[in-house]
Amino acid sequence: MITGRVWKFGDNINTDLMIPNHVLHAPEEEQLKAVFSANRPGWVDEVQKGDILIAGHNFGMGSARAGARSLRNVGLACMVAESLNGLHLRNSVNYGFVALECEGVSTAFSEGDIAEISLEDFTIRNKTTGVTLKASPVPERLLTLMQNGGTFPLLEAEGYVSPVRPPKIGGGHK
Amino acid sequence: MGMTIVEKILARASGAAKVSPGDMVVVDVDCVVLYDGNFFSFGKAGTRDVLKIKDPDRVVVIFDHEVPAPTAQAAALQDGGRAFVKQFGIKRFHDVGRSGICHAVVADNAYALPGSVLVASDSHTCSAGAFNCAARGVAGPDIMFALATGQTWFKVGETIRYDLNGRLPRGVSMKDVFLHIAGTFGAHATQNVEFGGSGLPYLSINARRTMTTMGAELSAEFATFEADDVLIDYVKQRNQAPFEPQAPDADAKYKDRRAIDLSRIEPLVALPDAVINNSVPVGQVAGTVIQQAFIGSCANGTLDDLAAAASVVAGRQVAPGVRLIVTPATQAIYLRALKAGYVETLMEAGAVVTNATCGACFGGHMGLLGPGETCLTSSTRNFKGRMGDPSARIYMASPATVAASALAGTITHPGEFFQGDAS
Numbered sequence: 001m002i003t004g005r006v007w008k009f010g011d012n013i014n015t016d017l018m019i020p021n022h023v024l025h026a027p028e029e030e031q032l033k034a035v036f037s038a039n040r041p042g043w044v045d046e047v048q049k050g051d052i053l054i055a056g057h058n059f060g061m062g063s064a065r066a067g068a069r070s071l072r073n074v075g076l077a078c079m080v081a082e083s084l085n086g087l088h089l090r091n092s093v094n095y096g097f098v099a100l101e102c103e104g105v106s107t108a109f110s111e112g113d114i115a116e117i118s119l120e121d122f123t124i125r126n127k128t129t130g131v132t133l134k135a136s137p138v139p140e141r142l143l144t145l146m147q148n149g150g151t152f153p154l155l156e157a158e159g160y161v162s163p164v165r166p167p168k169i170g171g172g173h174k
Numbered sequence: 175m176g177m178t179i180v181e182k183i184l185a186r187a188s189g190a191a192k193v194s195p196g197d198m199v200v201v202d203v204d205c206v207v208l209y210d211g212n213f214f215s216f217g218k219a220g221t222r223d224v225l226k227i228k229d230p231d232r233v234v235v236i237f238d239h240e241v242p243a244p245t246a247q248a249a250a251l252q253d254g255g256r257a258f259v260k261q262f263g264i265k266r267f268h269d270v271g272r273s274g275i276c277h278a279v280v281a282d283n284a285y286a287l288p289g290s291v292l293v294a295s296d297s298h299t300c301s302a303g304a305f306n307c308a309a310r311g312v313a314g315p316d317i318m319f320a321l322a323t324g325q326t327w328f329k330v331g332e333t334i335r336y337d338l339n340g341r342l343p344r345g346v347s348m349k350d351v352f353l354h355i356a357g358t359f360g361a362h363a364t365q366n367v368e369f370g371g372s373g374l375p376y377l378s379i380n381a382r383r384t385m386t387t388m389g390a391e392l393s394a395e396f397a398t399f400e401a402d403d404v405l406i407d408y409v410k411q412r413n414q415a416p417f418e419p420q421a422p423d424a425d426a427k428y429k430d431r432r433a434i435d436l437s438r439i440e441p442l443v444a445l446p447d448a449v450i451n452n453s454v455p456v457g458q459v460a461g462t463v464i465q466q467a468f469i470g471s472c473a474n475g476t477l478d479d480l481a482a483a484a485s486v487v488a489g490r491q492v493a494p495g496v497r498l499i500v501t502p503a504t505q506a507i508y509l510r511a512l513k514a515g516y517v518e519t520l521m522e523a524g525a526v527v528t529n530a531t532c533g534a535c536f537g538g539h540m541g542l543l544g545p546g547e548t549c550l551t552s553s554t555r556n557f558k559g560r561m562g563d564p565s566a567r568i569y570m571a572s573p574a575t576v577a578a579s580a581l582a583g584t585i586t587h588p589g590e591f592f593q594g595d596a597s
């Protein structure tokens with residue numbers, strides 16, 4: 001069971017808002033300070049470890065940049081949206097961040113409510129109002145990745161890839 | 175209720191009897207395609223070593239984004255890629271000289287088999303949907319996962335069915351059909367697009383590929399064509415592996431079903447910066463002065479496209495002040511265009527015919543735009559700044575329209591110059 005304080009966001013929150021251009025090639029510690037700096041300046045200083053993000057439709061639209069990793073890095077326990085963009089969902093799995101989809105979630109919560117989320121039966125309960133909703137189930141295998149650091153720790157543990165070593169050359173995808 | 179093409183492919187690949195919109199499925203991947211950019215994150219040049227992979231025979235490595243290497247960094251990446259290929263004994267490797275844009279190389283060799291699943295970490299991977307294949311662009315870590323475990327996962331979306339009926343008029347191409355769909359119906363985020371219809375037998379594999387490749391610009395999850403004899407023959411001539419095409423069930427459930435009368439499509443142009451809800455008839459922007467005309471990319475560097483361009487410019491001259499850049503999508507296409515005389519025709523008209531590469535399409539290397547310039551491109555994207563300076567304006571149209579405009583020096587309807595058959 002995950003219990004935490006709710007932060008509310010709207011529809012079509014894009015990946016540029018999570019990782020703005022000016023920190024695109026910065027280290028992860030730098031990137032997390034810039035999360036939502038354009039749409040909610042100062043939010044990163046208020047959010048606390050274990051908080052929960054609740055959002056509207058098409059959360060994470062835009063590019064393949066690793067917004068989910070930054071949400072994990074700011075300390076959010078998980079997120080629930082009306083719907084998730086396809087690549088954001090992929091990167092939530094890739095980088096180990098629990099992200100669920102649940103119809104009606106954006107109207108069932110106000111900012112500051114306490115949410116209680118079960119990853120066993122995917123119920124989303126508003127402890128403040130008593131309303132209970134049902135999220136779409138996530139297959140066990142993907143949920144395990146979301147809860148355990150994502151793709152790389154698994155591949156590393158199973159001996160498929162080596163640990164990270166310092167890059168010999170710089171650069172990133174064009 | 176029955177299943178759509180993609181639902182049937184994903185059901186087979188996940189071992190389920192049925193999949194429906196909203197399901198998440200873990201599937202076996204039949205083909206993992208890597209390109210030079212992947213070696214930023216692993217291999218000799220990147221930050222992790224891949225220690226073992228599930229099945230080297232399901233992997234294809236193709237160098238395309240920056241070939242031959244324009245920088246020392248690109249050369250180092252490719253060097254890392256070669257070491258990777260050697261280490262794991264990858265047989266299907268397309269090095270510089272035997273290469274081309276990855277999605278087009280996949281098509282040349284029919285690496286995408288009907289009814290199969292294919293992934294690459296490039297957004298235009300949906301191109302292979304022309305082969306009745308569930309092909310999707312994924313993120314870099316997904317490629318590592320697929321290499322290692324032989325699997326990936328997808329969320330099943332709802333499907334929009336397009337029935338393409340009738341035949342295209344002379345001088346009108348699938349790029350115009352795409353511009354019509356993008357202009358009329360807008361984005362298809364979280365949805366699949368499926369194509370079939372009575373016009374299918376008249377559409378070449380190249381034409382179908384133009385449409386599925388542009389599926390990325392519709393934000394579609396998967397873009398897939400029905401399999402017909404044209405496709406089956408094409409695949410059998412190039413790949414001996416067995417395959418099982420998937421047809422939609424008669425009672426497949428679609429979110430919407432839309433009929434397109436191909437005979438009524440006219441040449442269109444997308445205005446700069448976006449292709450969604452941004453198409454106008456050529457006449458509306460006719461006379462716009464251009465400095466560059468580009469024919470190429472994974473969507474429109476096919477032999478049909480080079481033939482259409484050659485047909486338009488034959489015996490004529492590119493207007494002073496215009497650079498016409500033509501990039502065959504693969505080395506194999508280049509050679510065929512050379513033998514067919516298209517390259518000669520284009521060069522006599524004053525075009526630069528480049529080697530096969532992504533090149534100008536993403537402003538990666540060569541053929542970039544300067545401040546304030548205007549380009550008419552037949553490639554995939556017209557985002558601000560994609561082909562060079564952010565103040566440059568990028569319009570998008572079919573290869574025939576681009577070629578006609580290069581001759582006139584301004585955006586021009588291809589009907590004035592077109593001499594070939596419809597394709």
Ligand code: SF4
Pocket residue numbers: 239275276296298470471472473531532533535536553554
């Ligand atoms: S040709 Fe353009 S769109 Fe196609 S893969 Fe290369 S850069 Fe991407």
